Amino acid sequence: SQKIEQNSEALNIQEGKTATLTCNYTNYSPAYLQWYRQDPGRGPVFLLLIRENEKEKRKERLKVTFDTTLKQSLFHITASQPADSATYLCALTGGGNKLTFGTGTQLKVEL
Amino acid sequence: DTGVSQDPRHKITKRGQNVTFRCDPISEHNRLYWYRQTLGQGPEFLTYFQNEAQLEKSRLLSDRFSAERPKGSFSTLEIQRTEQGDSAMYLCASSPLTGAETQYFGPGTRLLVL
Numbered sequence: 001s002q003k004i005e006q007n008s009e010a011l012n013i014q015e016g017k018t019a020t021l022t023c024n025y026t027n028y029s030p031a032y033l034q035w036y037r038q039d040p041g042r043g044p045v046f047l048l049l050i051r052e053n054e055k056e057k058r059k060e061r062l063k064v065t066f067d068t069t070l071k072q073s074l075f076h077i078t079a080s081q082p083a084d085s086a087t088y089l090c091a092l093t094g095g096g097n098k099l100t101f102g103t104g105t106q107l108k109v110e111l
Numbered sequence: 112d113t114g115v116s117q118d119p120r121h122k123i124t125k126r127g128q129n130v131t132f133r134c135d136p137i138s139e140h141n142r143l144y145w146y147r148q149t150l151g152q153g154p155e156f157l158t159y160f161q162n163e164a165q166l167e168k169s170r171l172l173s174d175r176f177s178a179e180r181p182k183g184s185f186s187t188l189e190i191q192r193t194e195q196g197d198s199a200m201y202l203c204a205s206s207p208l209t210g211a212e213t214q215y216f217g218p219g220t221r222l223l224v225l
Contacts, residue, residue, distance in 0.1 A: 043216030089153050101153025
Protein backbone atom coordinates (compact mmCIF):
# COMPACT_ATOMS: atom_id res chain seq x y z
CA SER A 1 0.00 0.00 0.00
CA GLN A 2 1.05 3.62 -0.45
CA LYS A 3 2.82 5.11 2.51
CA ILE A 4 4.44 8.42 3.43
CA GLU A 5 6.70 8.46 6.46
CA GLN A 6 8.06 11.42 8.35
CA ASN A 7 10.09 11.46 11.58
CA SER A 8 7.43 10.77 14.16
CA GLU A 9 9.53 12.09 17.01
CA ALA A 10 9.82 15.81 17.55
CA LEU A 11 13.03 17.46 16.44
CA ASN A 12 14.61 19.89 18.89
CA ILE A 13 17.47 22.06 17.68
CA GLN A 14 19.31 25.17 18.81
CA GLU A 15 18.70 28.54 17.25
CA GLY A 16 21.05 29.22 14.36
CA LYS A 17 21.54 25.55 13.46
CA THR A 18 20.20 23.83 10.35
CA ALA A 19 17.09 21.68 10.80
CA THR A 20 16.76 18.70 8.46
CA LEU A 21 13.45 16.89 8.14
CA THR A 22 12.92 13.68 6.21
CA CYS A 23 10.05 12.41 4.08
CA ASN A 24 10.15 8.87 2.74
CA TYR A 25 7.49 7.31 0.55
CA THR A 26 6.68 3.90 -0.86
CA ASN A 27 4.49 2.71 -3.71
CA TYR A 28 4.17 6.19 -5.19
CA SER A 29 5.40 7.74 -8.37
CA PRO A 30 4.71 11.36 -7.49
CA ALA A 31 4.75 14.02 -10.14
CA TYR A 32 5.78 16.49 -7.44
CA LEU A 33 6.19 16.78 -3.71
CA GLN A 34 5.26 19.67 -1.46
CA TRP A 35 6.14 20.84 2.03
CA TYR A 36 3.66 22.66 4.23
CA ARG A 37 3.97 24.28 7.65
CA GLN A 38 1.21 23.93 10.24
CA ASP A 39 0.93 25.85 13.49
CA PRO A 40 -1.30 24.55 16.31
CA GLY A 41 -4.99 25.07 15.59
CA ARG A 42 -4.33 26.46 12.10
CA GLY A 43 -4.51 25.13 8.56
CA PRO A 44 -1.36 24.08 6.67
CA VAL A 45 0.55 26.81 4.82
CA PHE A 46 2.36 26.02 1.55
CA LEU A 47 6.14 26.41 1.62
CA LEU A 48 7.79 24.74 -1.37
CA LEU A 49 7.00 22.45 -4.29
CA ILE A 50 9.57 20.31 -6.11
CA ARG A 51 8.90 18.35 -9.30
CA GLU A 52 10.09 14.85 -10.10
CA ASN A 53 12.65 16.14 -12.60
CA GLU A 54 14.15 18.61 -10.09
CA LYS A 55 16.82 17.66 -7.59
CA GLU A 56 16.77 20.73 -5.40
CA LYS A 57 14.70 23.85 -4.77
CA ARG A 58 15.49 26.84 -2.57
CA LYS A 59 13.50 29.68 -1.10
CA GLU A 60 15.22 32.06 1.29
CA ARG A 61 16.36 29.90 4.25
CA LEU A 62 14.52 26.82 3.00
CA LYS A 63 15.89 24.07 0.79
CA VAL A 64 14.19 20.92 -0.46
CA THR A 65 15.79 17.96 -2.19
CA PHE A 66 13.96 15.19 -4.01
CA ASP A 67 15.50 11.81 -4.80
CA THR A 68 13.05 9.69 -6.76
CA THR A 69 15.47 6.73 -6.71
CA LEU A 70 15.65 6.70 -2.92
CA LYS A 71 12.00 7.82 -2.75
CA GLN A 72 12.98 10.52 -0.30
CA SER A 73 12.77 14.25 0.19
CA LEU A 74 14.83 16.26 2.64
CA PHE A 75 13.66 19.65 3.93
CA HIS A 76 16.27 21.99 5.38
CA ILE A 77 15.84 25.20 7.35
CA THR A 78 19.12 27.04 7.71
CA ALA A 79 19.88 29.57 10.45
CA SER A 80 16.80 28.35 12.29
CA GLN A 81 14.85 30.69 14.56
CA PRO A 82 12.33 30.07 17.36
CA ALA A 83 9.64 31.37 14.96
CA ASP A 84 10.34 28.32 12.76
CA SER A 85 8.89 26.09 15.49
CA ALA A 86 5.90 24.31 13.97
CA THR A 87 4.84 21.00 12.43
CA TYR A 88 6.09 20.41 8.90
CA LEU A 89 4.08 18.23 6.57
CA CYS A 90 5.22 16.48 3.44
CA ALA A 91 2.55 15.97 0.76
CA LEU A 92 2.46 14.00 -2.47
CA THR A 93 0.27 14.07 -5.54
CA GLY A 94 0.58 10.98 -7.70
CA GLY A 95 -2.05 12.04 -10.13
CA GLY A 96 -5.35 13.80 -9.88
CA ASN A 97 -5.63 16.68 -7.51
CA LYS A 98 -5.81 15.39 -3.99
CA LEU A 99 -2.85 15.73 -1.66
CA THR A 100 -1.73 12.82 0.47
CA PHE A 101 0.07 14.00 3.59
CA GLY A 102 2.57 12.43 5.92
CA THR A 103 1.97 12.58 9.66
CA GLY A 104 4.24 15.60 10.01
CA THR A 105 7.33 16.31 12.06
CA GLN A 106 7.18 18.74 14.95
CA LEU A 107 10.17 21.08 15.01
CA LYS A 108 11.13 23.07 18.09
CA VAL A 109 13.89 25.67 17.83
CA GLU A 110 15.31 26.60 21.19
CA LEU A 111 17.19 29.73 22.19
CA ASP B 112 -8.06 39.25 4.03
CA THR B 113 -8.73 37.32 0.81
CA GLY B 114 -7.71 33.88 2.03
CA VAL B 115 -9.88 30.81 2.51
CA SER B 116 -12.39 31.23 5.33
CA GLN B 117 -14.32 28.62 7.26
CA ASP B 118 -17.27 28.88 9.58
CA PRO B 119 -17.71 28.02 12.36
CA ARG B 120 -14.20 27.72 13.76
CA HIS B 121 -15.39 25.45 16.54
CA LYS B 122 -18.42 23.22 16.94
CA ILE B 123 -19.47 21.07 19.88
CA THR B 124 -22.40 18.76 19.29
CA LYS B 125 -24.03 15.72 20.80
CA ARG B 126 -23.83 12.33 19.16
CA GLY B 127 -26.63 11.84 16.68
CA GLN B 128 -27.01 15.50 15.78
CA ASN B 129 -26.40 16.90 12.30
CA VAL B 130 -23.77 19.58 11.69
CA THR B 131 -22.95 21.73 8.68
CA PHE B 132 -19.74 23.58 7.96
CA ARG B 133 -19.14 26.29 5.40
CA CYS B 134 -16.06 27.12 3.35
CA ASP B 135 -15.48 30.25 1.28
CA PRO B 136 -12.53 29.73 -1.06
CA ILE B 137 -10.26 32.36 -2.54
CA SER B 138 -12.57 34.08 -5.00
CA GLU B 139 -10.86 33.24 -8.30
CA HIS B 140 -10.14 29.61 -7.37
CA ASN B 141 -12.10 26.99 -9.30
CA ARG B 142 -11.06 24.02 -7.20
CA LEU B 143 -12.15 23.34 -3.64
CA TYR B 144 -11.11 20.49 -1.36
CA TRP B 145 -12.21 19.12 2.00
CA TYR B 146 -9.82 17.29 4.32
CA ARG B 147 -10.14 15.85 7.80
CA GLN B 148 -7.31 15.91 10.35
CA THR B 149 -7.14 14.09 13.66
CA LEU B 150 -4.60 14.73 16.39
CA GLY B 151 -1.06 13.73 15.45
CA GLN B 152 -1.99 12.91 11.87
CA GLY B 153 -1.70 14.72 8.58
CA PRO B 154 -4.83 15.91 6.77
CA GLU B 155 -6.77 13.18 4.94
CA PHE B 156 -8.55 13.93 1.68
CA LEU B 157 -12.34 13.74 1.75
CA THR B 158 -13.63 15.26 -1.48
CA TYR B 159 -12.91 17.76 -4.25
CA PHE B 160 -14.92 20.09 -6.49
CA GLN B 161 -14.09 21.76 -9.72
CA ASN B 162 -16.55 24.63 -9.96
CA GLU B 163 -19.87 23.07 -8.90
CA ALA B 164 -18.99 19.50 -9.95
CA GLN B 165 -17.91 17.05 -7.25
CA LEU B 166 -15.20 15.13 -9.07
CA GLU B 167 -13.73 12.85 -6.44
CA LYS B 168 -14.76 11.39 -3.10
CA SER B 169 -12.67 9.40 -0.68
CA ARG B 170 -13.76 6.07 0.72
CA LEU B 171 -13.51 7.90 4.07
CA LEU B 172 -16.61 9.86 3.08
CA SER B 173 -19.37 7.63 4.42
CA ASP B 174 -22.99 8.09 3.41
CA ARG B 175 -23.46 10.28 6.49
CA PHE B 176 -21.23 12.91 4.88
CA SER B 177 -22.38 15.10 2.04
CA ALA B 178 -20.71 18.07 0.41
CA GLU B 179 -22.08 20.63 -1.99
CA ARG B 180 -20.86 23.59 -3.96
CA PRO B 181 -24.05 24.71 -5.64
CA LYS B 182 -22.88 27.83 -7.46
CA GLY B 183 -19.23 27.00 -7.75
CA SER B 184 -18.33 29.47 -5.02
CA PHE B 185 -18.74 28.51 -1.33
CA SER B 186 -19.10 24.91 -0.23
CA THR B 187 -20.85 23.17 2.65
CA LEU B 188 -19.98 19.89 4.33
CA GLU B 189 -22.76 18.22 6.28
CA ILE B 190 -22.37 15.34 8.68
CA GLN B 191 -25.57 13.57 9.62
CA ARG B 192 -26.06 11.51 12.77
CA THR B 193 -22.66 12.48 14.13
CA GLU B 194 -20.55 9.90 15.94
CA GLN B 195 -17.73 10.42 18.42
CA GLY B 196 -15.30 9.22 15.75
CA ASP B 197 -16.22 12.24 13.65
CA SER B 198 -14.41 14.50 16.12
CA ALA B 199 -11.61 16.10 14.12
CA MET B 200 -10.46 19.28 12.42
CA TYR B 201 -12.19 19.76 9.06
CA LEU B 202 -10.04 21.69 6.65
CA CYS B 203 -11.03 23.34 3.40
CA ALA B 204 -8.54 24.29 0.69
CA SER B 205 -8.78 25.90 -2.72
CA SER B 206 -6.59 26.18 -5.78
CA PRO B 207 -6.79 27.84 -9.18
CA LEU B 208 -7.38 25.84 -12.36
CA THR B 209 -3.83 26.49 -13.55
CA GLY B 210 -1.03 26.02 -11.06
CA ALA B 211 -3.40 23.76 -9.19
CA GLU B 212 -0.68 21.81 -7.45
CA THR B 213 -0.51 24.17 -4.52
CA GLN B 214 -3.52 24.30 -2.25
CA TYR B 215 -4.39 27.16 0.06
CA PHE B 216 -5.94 26.07 3.31
CA GLY B 217 -8.45 27.73 5.58
CA PRO B 218 -8.12 27.81 9.37
CA GLY B 219 -10.33 24.74 9.79
CA THR B 220 -13.44 23.88 11.80
CA ARG B 221 -12.75 21.88 14.93
CA LEU B 222 -15.60 19.48 15.66
CA LEU B 223 -16.11 17.78 19.01
CA VAL B 224 -18.84 15.17 19.25
CA LEU B 225 -19.86 14.37 22.83
